[in-house]
Amino acid sequence: MARRIRFNAFDMNCVAHQSPGLWRHPDDQSHRYKELGYWTELAALLERGRFDGLFIADVLGTYDVYGGDDRAALRNGAQIPVADPLLLVSAMAAVTEHLGFGITTGTGFEHPYPFARRLSTLDHLTGGRIGWNVVTGYLPSAARNFGADDQLDHDDRYDQADEYLEVLYKLWEGSWEDDAVVRDPVRNIYVDPAKVHHIGHSGRHYTVPGVHLSEPSPQRTPVIFQAGASPRGVRFAAENAEAIFVAAPSKRVLAQTVSGIRAALEAAGRDRYAARIYALATIVTDATDDDARRKHEEYLSYASVEGGLVFMSGWMGIDLSRYDLDDPIGEVESNAIRSAVAAFQEFDDDGREWTVRDIGRWAGLGGIGPVFVGSGATVADRLQEWADDTDVDGFNLAYAVTPGTFEDIVRYVIPVLTERGVYPTEYVPGTLRNALFERGDRLPPEHRGARYRPGGPGSTALPDEESRNVAGELIT
Numbered sequence: 001m002a003r004r005i006r007f008n009a010f011d012m013n014c015v016a017h018q019s020p021g022l023w024r025h026p027d028d029q030s031h032r033y034k035e036l037g038y039w040t041e042l043a044a045l046l047e048r049g050r051f052d053g054l055f056i057a058d059v060l061g062t063y064d065v066y067g068g069d070d071r072a073a074l075r076n077g078a079q080i081p082v083a084d085p086l087l088l089v090s091a092m093a094a095v096t097e098h099l100g101f102g103i104t105t106g107t108g109f110e111h112p113y114p115f116a117r118r119l120s121t122l123d124h125l126t127g128g129r130i131g132w133n134v135v136t137g138y139l140p141s142a143a144r145n146f147g148a149d150d151q152l153d154h155d156d157r158y159d160q161a162d163e164y165l166e167v168l169y170k171l172w173e174g175s176w177e178d179d180a181v182v183r184d185p186v187r188n189i190y191v192d193p194a195k196v197h198h199i200g201h202s203g204r205h206y207t208v209p210g211v212h213l214s215e216p217s218p219q220r221t222p223v224i225f226q227a228g229a230s231p232r233g234v235r236f237a238a239e240n241a242e243a244i245f246v247a248a249p250s251k252r253v254l255a256q257t258v259s260g261i262r263a264a265l266e267a268a269g270r271d272r273y274a275a276r277i278y279a280l281a282t283i284v285t286d287a288t289d290d291d292a293r294r295k296h297e298e299y300l301s302y303a304s305v306e307g308g309l310v311f312m313s314g315w316m317g318i319d320l321s322r323y324d325l326d327d328p329i330g331e332v333e334s335n336a337i338r339s340a341v342a343a344f345q346e347f348d349d350d351g352r353e354w355t356v357r358d359i360g361r362w363a364g365l366g367g368i369g370p371v372f373v374g375s376g377a378t379v380a381d382r383l384q385e386w387a388d389d390t391d392v393d394g395f396n397l398a399y400a401v402t403p404g405t406f407e408d409i410v411r412y413v414i415p416v417l418t419e420r421g422v423y424p425t426e427y428v429p430g431t432l433r434n435a436l437f438e439r440g441d442r443l444p445p446e447h448r449g450a451r452y453r454p455g456g457p458g459s460t461a462l463p464d465e466e467s468r469n470v471a472g473e474l475i476t
């Protein structure tokens with residue numbers, strides 16, 4: 001049977017997300033990112049295309065690695081100005097019924113206690129359609145603005161993220177029992193205190209003794225997205241992620257990354273396919289191959305190589321302005337996105353070494369992933385070939401211009417995939433987790449988060465009376 005293909009849309013609350021320079025294209029509307037209508041129209045369009053979700057990236061710093069300051073990033077509008085992703089979701093949820101929302105926040109920048117409540121709130125308001133893309137950060141400028149000299153070392157950031165998730169699982173999974181809210185006017189009880197547990201967390205980075213502030217939402221834990229592909233990142237993903245976003249410039253690197261992730265999922269005691277893997281890609285399509293090629297040439301004429309190098313310097317943690325444009329990257333140590341460096345140290349699919357110029361050009365349209373150009377049928381062939389050869393579940397689609405790129409995909413590519421029987425004809429009803437796996441709304445028992453349920457092996461909740469005496473809340 002032909003392999004099914006899933007789509008996610010990749011965006012950010014800024015202009016020309018991963019296509020620096022394309023904000024100058026007359027069809028691009030990303031400068032409207034400050035208007036609610038821009039987001040609600042996009043959400044409705046994606047739902048018409050039966051996308052699994054809209055994935056909204058985020059950073060809390062500037063890309064000031066290239067050239068040693070933020071001027072090139074500002075000139076290019078390279079993810080600066082950038083606004084908050086979470087605040088977009090309620091409005092988009094109000095105009096859609098099925099579309100999932102994967103929002104990005106970092107584990108180093110906000111205490112897990114208020115964050116747990118904000119995500120529970122969104123899970124309630126979306127009817128269980130929220131996902132969280134867990135990132136550990138890669139921009140030193142973000143860490144500096146939180147008062148540190150630099151970001152933590154790469155693997156230490158993941159260690160901190162492990163504890164961050166532990167606190168969240170305890171709050172989301174372990175604090176409130178399903179029937180804690182009784183709303184009983186006869187006995188005059190809104191919540192049964194015996195069914196709400198103090199989590200009693202005391203760790204290296206966080207101390208959270210009390211209860212979660214929100215009552216259980218449809219999914220409790222939002223669908224956990226992750227996007228790190230270094231060895232430490234993959235280990236973290238294997239324990240936590242339910243959807244994994246990968247980005248590779250060649251099919252060979254992508255296939256290696258995916259098989260590493262599938263093996264790591266098994267090593268963590270989960271099914272090889274327990275996480276949906278989406279590969280970053282950009283589609284430029286039109287009625288015919290020639291029209292699509294012309295469109296691609298036109299987009300490329302707007303792409304900024306400098307903007308591409310600003311991004312790649314930030315992702316790699318290397319100031320590429322110090323290299324000659326014809327230099328290969330060679331051996332370098334990175335404290336940023338290690339998988340991004342590793343991907344460009346490999347040869348490309350044509351067996352050539354990547355130079356700095358190639359990398360800047362490549363990243364000028366759609367970021368690190370490939371660009372598929374052609375009619376709906378041609379693009380569908382490429383997507384199916386990449387999915388078959390790399391074992392991904394689907395694609396995380398960046399845009400060249402927005403909403404134009406997504407409109408073209410819905411118009412030209414999705415009908416072909418649907419006709420071939422490899423794209424869904426309707427949504428699976430219910431929460432985002434159920435839509436992705438058809439196994440219910442909550443985390444499955446083999447997932448790490450399930451260990452923190454009341455009475456589970458990871459639970460640190462104190463016995464009810466003891467915890468309330470400690471907190472001084474018990475009235476006897």
Ligand SMILES: Cc1cc2nc3c(=O)[nH]c(=O)nc-3n(C[C@H](O)[C@H](O)[C@H](O)COP(=O)(O)O)c2cc1C
Pocket residue numbers: 056057058059104106134135136137138154226227228229230231232233234245246247280336337338339340396
């Ligand atoms: C497709 C994709 C999207 C990402 N989106 C974000 C993001 O929005 N914000 C962020 O801080 N990091 C983002 N990252 C970075 C990763 O979450 C992770 O921190 C990074 O890959 C470092 O991990 P690694 O060295 O294990 O690869 C993204 C990575 C990929 C591949």
